[in-house]
Amino acid sequence: MSVSNISRRNFLRAAGLTGTALLVGLYFPSGAEEAKVAAADSAVASDIEMNAWIHIDTNGKVTIFSHRAEMGQGAYQSVPQIVAEELEVNLNDVNIRFAQGDRQKYGNQVTGGSSTIRGSYKNLLKLGASAREMLIAAAATKWNVPVTECYAEAGHVIHRPTGNKFHYGELVEAASKLEAPKDVVLKKRSDYKQIGKPLHRQDTPLKTNGKAIFGLDFKLPGMLYAVVERNPRLRGTLKSFDASAALKVPGVKKVFKIQTGVFQTFRDGIAVVADSTWAAIQGRKALTIEWDDSGFEHVNTPDIYKKQHELINNEEGLSARKQGDPDAILNTATQKLDLVYETPYQSHSAMEPLNCVAFYQPDKLEIWGPIQAPEWVQDYICAQFKLPKEKVIVNMTFLGGGFGRKAFMDYPHEACLISKETGTPVQVVWTREDDMTQGPYRAGISYRCQGAISNGQLSALKFRMAGQNTAHWQGGPKDRANRSTTEGFLAPYYKSIKDISFADVPFETPIPNIWWRSVYASTNGFAYESFLNEMAHLAGKDPLDFRRGYLNEEREQKLIDKMEQVSGWKLKNKGDGFGVAITECFGTTVGQIVKVSKKNGEKVKIDKVWAVVDCGWYVNPDIVHAQVEGAIVMALGAATTHEITFKDGLVEQRNFYNYLMPRINDMPLVEVHIMENDANAGGVGEPGLPPFAPALTEAIFDLTGKRIRKLPFDMATV
Structure with missing residues (x-):
């Protein structure tokens, strides 16, 4: 979808945000090595597709969309801590939301290689500073005073000679109409108030009070649950199976063969779909299967x-x-x-087992889960299902550990295959035994x-x-x-x-x-x-x-x-x-x-x-x-x-x-x-x-x- 076809109101509505706001983002001009900053109004007018953004509403609440996953490594804390520093807001006034997978809009979204901060901190600093300067400029215009007489602090712009101040929320409408500054002066490290400080993590309360949504927590109306029985030998195929006993297990709805992508090969499996994960696991135990383990090396x-x-x-x-x-x-x-x-x-053995929710519909295929590489998943699913990029939507949840394993595409692929077969949203869950015996390692x-x-x-x-x-x-x-x-x-x-x-x-x-x-x-x-x-x-x-x-x-x-x-x-x-x-x-x-x-x-x-x-x-x-x-x-x-x-x-x-x-x-x-x-x-x-x-x-x-x-x-x- 071209940005030029999105009105500002629809852009905000699609992001689930309020209608009057300052929306500041980054974009990469063709051939440019460094990101540029733009406000939403100028981005829409210039047909610029921004790849990350700050949203400040009329209450002064700041939301930043993060293109990277949170799997315990601290991105959920560090990214807003960077933005809050240059934006001059208290960290408690910053929300962070996971962005959807979109290679064209966000570039590299793979949470791996310890790259979230080292790959984006300079752009995030510039983004926060640019939004701050736009708010200061809006305040100076309202007061009809020189910009040099104004400064930002704790979510306010203050006029130094008089002590007058505006809350950021009072300035967003005027600031949103301004062009983002081409160059901003960033703080010296010695002047930081929040960066370099051991501030408490924003995700800790969510993870202790039950509000954090991990993949296993995500639910959709009418969702079914699935497990997959896979050949215990890593290159084995399926010869035959009998699902009659499995289908007699209370709650089991459907049993069928699937083939899931594993790099350049495919893995045979039998999906058992039920109205609960427990019923699906019991149904899987009742399967009678004959595997074909010929034609490949049995390693020792x-x-x-x-x-x-x-x-x-x-x-x-x-x-x-x-x-x-x-x-x-x-x-x-x-x-x-x-x-x-x-x-x-070695096995990855993350504490949260592999899982993923998918909902295949005639007009789109949407995925939710603990995913380290949303754009890789999007690329792979588009290729496998022969769908255009705009039809495949990948949403990240919190990850209970990843270590590289959750940057792989097999478990989202399974969820998509099963949802397409059942016509319902489906959550596929791997047991610890599935994870440990199937790899990759x-x-x-x-x-x-x-x-x-x-x-x-x-x-x-x-x-x-x-x-x-x-x-x-x-x-x-x-x-x-x-x-x-x-x-x-x-x-x-x-x-x-x-x-x-x-x-x-x-x-x-x-x-x-x-x-x-x-x-x-x-x-x-x-x-x-x-x-x-x-x-x-x-x-x-x-x-x-x-x-x-x-x-x-x-x-x-x-x-x-x-x-x-x-x-x-x-x-x-x-x-x-x-x-x-x-x-x-x-x-x-x-x-x-x-x-x-x-x-x-x-x-x-x-x-x-x-x-x-x-x-x-x-x-x-x-x-x-x-x-x-x-x-x-x-x-x-x-x-x-x-x-x-x-x-x-x-x-x-x-x-x-x-x-x-x-x-x-x-x-x-x-x-x-x-x-x-x-x-x-x-x-x-x-x-x-x-x-x-x-x-x-x-x-x-x-x-x-x-x-x-x-x-x-x-x-x-x-």
Whole structure:
């Protein structure tokens, strides 16, 4: 629908807002790299389609539409906190509403890569400042005074000489008729009143009083409920099924076959539709099914890693990055290491199971649910159902965790297929067993790491990885290295170490794989940082001092200074084990130091973790702390308690009784420190995860002398 065909009144009505308001948004002119600001009136007149906006009504209430999901990472708090700062309103006077999925209007809406703030904070600051300046200009005109005599504060414009003031709501009608300023002066960080402050999250009350709407909470009149029985082998198909017993279960309405998209393939399943999720689950149990499991490999976990080890030991792979000639140095070096590290497959296992509501109607197909990538879902559903974009509407709810899994399209696709077949709105729900046994998973990866020491200095590094490439599952070219082969490795190393190479040795299985919190940095970080720790010992150097010698940039040096200071690294007691790792992903560097100890007759205990975060510009320190703490919990589980394994093509883990999560008594104290600087914003939700495992295993070595090169491992046995 063209903006030129939407009247201002209809635009507001479609958004569910009041008729008289100031509506300010962003748009990207053709070929422009930076967003421009416009008011709704001028946007409509100029045929501009805005991709995000602030709405201020006549009561002065501010609403901002967010194009990103809230899955616990804090976007629901951080986005309005940014806008409120430059708009000069109290955060309590700001509402946030989720925008619908629309690639043309909003661009990238994928909540992943820790990108919500780092990708939009400058535009959000400019948006808030522009709206403020329009309100100040409207007030100055009403008073017939110079704009320079007016300022904004707490939702009011104040005339400095007289103290007269207008509430924002009194100015919106006049302000809405103004052109947005072409340039605005943003505040200095030292002048911030809300950004950088640990303000309470706006979503916390909603999540404690029951008002927050998660996917499972969403209901429509006449809605039915569905579960799907899928082949337990990930490439298996359906031979036949008998639904007669299932249809006798009270509440079961319909049973039929569906085929759901899984990347470039389709998965056979039998949908059971009922008047409650419980009835649908009972109906599914009553199905009689014959599966066809022929024609594809039935994978076994030991075979996966045996093949990976063969590959990295016998093939050079596809070059991801190379500088100098590390092979020549390794061939002649007398001090060198050649080691293999191994990381496991992992399930996402978000606390809120997968679910989605869809309603297929003759004139549109509408979707509601915990969705990380609304425009990807829209693109996929349009292609599968051969519908134009304006006919497919994707609405986001709160997510009870996502970690990358809820950026996938299979569960919305199921809901749409079932709704089309039944002619009613349908909510499809996955059980924990469905989620854990069907994937997609974080790929398990093996790494071969080689390095040389010459005259006490690190002279060459050579890394090869063998593991599934997410791009291959999405139809990407198979003759190119995994673009994430170097993820997690700090850029300053390339300046100080002249001979380095990274290679991806292609490896494939029928197991679907996808992004997982911090993506490949979660596995790369363990291998690369563990190897640097081992190289430090080969060189006879302290592992933190060793890194300091090669991380020569000012920010990294200050980060190491902070790590030493807060942890007492130089004052370690003889009976304690200390380990270190420093990784970078999504624009943020995190250094962690882990301290462990062991009393007579007891297992090794993790006493404390110090995490130092350089994320540049940030919004809310409490959210930074919470995300790093949560990432460490997840990293602890991935390192010591859980993995996905396969036997005869079947996933062996089904629920939390055999996919074990860390318990509260397993958690150490975690102390988070944020570096203060003026650098651009980096991500926060994911970068706290990669350094934990290598820092932990180094601490265990420091205490016990035992090297751990394979994850997960049992803390009770080290």
